Every structure is written in C-alpha cells, then in structure tokens.
Amino acid sequence: MNEEIKKFAKELGFHLVSIIPAEWLKEDEKYLTEWIKSGYSADLEYMKKEFSKRADPKKSLPKAKSIICLAMNYYQERKNNSKDAMVARYAWGKDYHGVIEKKLKKLRRFIIENSLKSLTKKDFKLYSDAGSLLERAFAAKAGLGFIGKNTMLITKEYGSWVFLAEIITTLELDYDNPKPINMSCGSCTRCLDACPTKALGKPYVLDANKCISYQTIEKKGDVSVNVNDNVFGCDICQNVCPHNCRAKQTDIKEFLDYRAGPNLCANEIENMTEDEFAEKYKGSPIKRAGLKKLKSTLKNMLLS
Numbered sequence: 001m002n003e004e005i006k007k008f009a010k011e012l013g014f015h016l017v018s019i020i021p022a023e024w025l026k027e028d029e030k031y032l033t034e035w036i037k038s039g040y041s042a043d044l045e046y047m048k049k050e051f052s053k054r055a056d057p058k059k060s061l062p063k064a065k066s067i068i069c070l071a072m073n074y075y076q077e078r079k080n081n082s083k084d085a086m087v088a089r090y091a092w093g094k095d096y097h098g099v100i101e102k103k104l105k106k107l108r109r110f111i112i113e114n115s116l117k118s119l120t121k122k123d124f125k126l127y128s129d130a131g132s133l134l135e136r137a138f139a140a141k142a143g144l145g146f147i148g149k150n151t152m153l154i155t156k157e158y159g160s161w162v163f164l165a166e167i168i169t170t171l172e173l174d175y176d177n178p179k180p181i182n183m184s185c186g187s188c189t190r191c192l193d194a195c196p197t198k199a200l201g202k203p204y205v206l207d208a209n210k211c212i213s214y215q216t217i218e219k220k221g222d223v224s225v226n227v228n229d230n231v232f233g234c235d236i237c238q239n240v241c242p243h244n245c246r247a248k249q250t251d252i253k254e255f256l257d258y259r260a261g262p263n264l265c266a267n268e269i270e271n272m273t274e275d276e277f278a279e280k281y282k283g284s285p286i287k288r289a290g291l292k293k294l295k296s297t298l299k300n301m302l303l304s
C-alpha cells in the first residue's frame with residue numbers, strides 16, 4: 001500500500017513523502033522542554049497545553065502505528081524589490097491550512113477505500129501546522145531534510161520553503177528506512193548574523209519573544225521589536241540560507257492566487273474598515289493577525 005499512498009500523495013500535490021513508525025521522539029521532547037523552560041516560547045500557550053502529544057503520536061492516537069510525513073513546496077519568486085509592508089512568502093496566496101487540510105482528507109479517504117483493513121476516520125489524525133505535533137522533528141526523522149541553525153527543516157530538493165503535514169494512522173505500513181541526510185549547516189552562520197532582532201541568539205535556538213514572525217502575527221498587542229519592513233511574518237533567515245539556492249517555483253495554484261502578497265498597501269490598510277478587510281482578505285493567512293494588529297504594526301514601522 002506504501003507505493004499507492006505515495007503516488008496518490010504526489011498526485012494531490014505533495015512534493016515529498018516518507019513513511020515511518022509512530023514512535024516517541026524522546027530527545028526532541030527534551031529539547032522542547034528546555035526551550036519552553038527558558039521562556040523562548042513567549043506567550044504561545046498552545047505549546048504548553050498539549051505538550052505531551054507533541055513528540056509522542058500515541059498520546060493523540062493510542063493505537064498509532066505509522067506516520068506519513070509530507071512536505072509541499074510553496075516557494076515563489078518575489079517579482080519586485082519593494083520593501084513596503086512586506087508579507088512573508090508563505091502568506092502571499094490562499095491560506096495553506098485550508099489547502100493542505102483538503103488534500104490530507106482526500107489522502108485519508110484514499111487509504112480508507114484502498115486498504116484491506118477496515119478503517120474509519122477514527123484511525124487517523126491529520127496535522128498541518130495547526131495541531132500539536134513536532135512537525136519538523138518528525139520530518140527530519142523521516143528523512144525529508146535536516147533542521148538548520150535557523151530551526152527550519154531544510155530539504156535537499158526545495159530548501160526550507162516547504163509546508164509540512166502529517167497523517168498518523170493505526171494502519172501498519174512498510175517503513176522507509178531513511179539514512180541520515182548528507183547535508184548540514186557546517187560552519188555557516190548567515191541566518192544568525194542576518195536576523196535583525198537577534199532572535200537566533202544561538203544556533204538551533206529561536207527566541208520567539210524577539211522573532212518578527214511571532215511579533216507581527218501571534219503576539220497579543222503591539223509589536224515590541226523593530227520589525228524593519230515586515231508587516232506580517234519574516235523571511236530573512238530563509239532568504240540568506242545558501243541551501244535555498246535549490247528553491248523552485250511552486251506548482252500549487254492556490255499559493256499563486258495572491259491575496260496578501262508580496263506587499264500590503266500601507267495606506268489602504270490604514271484606512272480600511274473591518275468589513276472591507278474581511279472581504280478583501282477572505283481566505284488569506286493575514287486574517288490571523290487581524291486588521292487592528294496590522295494597523296498597529298504599520299504605525300510602529302512608521303515610528304521606528
């Protein structure tokens with residue numbers, strides 16, 4: 001069934017697929033514990049809430065046997081050099097949560113219909129960013145890439161410009177036996193040097209409190225660091241990564257269907273009503289920040 005699953009996943013648009021046993025990643029859990037203890041998770045309360053589920057798939061699905069790890073390339077070139085109210089690349093098009101969730105559901109249906117076992121939806125847990133799973137750690141374990149000093153998963157084929165997704169299932173499958181990927185950061189420190197807020201103070205450790213992505217999207221209230229020209233998210237530590245010379249234009253049409261990217265019009269946002277915002281940015285990830293937050297971030301940008 002493995003090859004059929006992989007073939008169908010690719011037909012759906014996933015670019016990388018690997019299947020591994022649903023095992024507890026104890027070392028990664030230790031790392032997460034230390035990271036949270038050090039206060040680096042800021043007020044991302046959801047990181048603490050479902051903590052025990054993050055590294056152990058059986059905490060979410062007790063009879064879990066397998067994890068199907070998937071990655072989807074979202075890279076697209078910035079066609080202008082405008083530094084006005086920049087939006088992180090992943091948020092230019094349609095909200096990836098919805099796009100990927102639909103594809104995961106189709107893949108689940110395919111497995112249910114084609115498996116010799118009698119399976120129901122209860123035999124699956126689907127994840128893409130929103131759930132409680134250490135996605136990068138499982139993707140690395142599955143051989144999709146390695147985790148760089150900027151804490152991103154870096155793939156051989158697409159660099160770090162990938163969305164990750166996973167399906168945990170009670171179905172036993174043949175497992176890929178990925179060899180450790182023959183790539184690393186080596187002595188490079190470009191991302192640490194380029195991060196304008198020093199959120200990457202140490203290799204492999206991100207301080208969310210200082211990170212422009214957290215500040216402009218998740219943080220409640222006004223931003224408290226200089227976000228430079230970034231109004232929603234930040235791509236700096238990915239833009240400078242030499243492994244991203246492998247970036248390829250995505251073929252996922254929903255990501256090419258621009259809603260917010262690559263720049264917002266500051267003047268337009270400043271004068272927008274909530275109704276206009278809801279209408280114009282329907283289906284865009286920037287709704288996560290909300291109009292009030294975007295207006296306050298733009299104001300801070302002008303003052304700094």
Ligand code: SF4
Pocket residue numbers: 194195196197198199200206210211212213234235236237238
């Ligand atoms: S996203 Fe931006 S602010 Fe956050 S670590 Fe990377 S470069 Fe620094």
Ligand code: SF4
Pocket residue numbers: 148149150151184185186188189190191192237240241242243
């Ligand atoms: S910029 Fe250099 S140090 Fe940072 S993730 Fe890329 S290769 Fe690693």
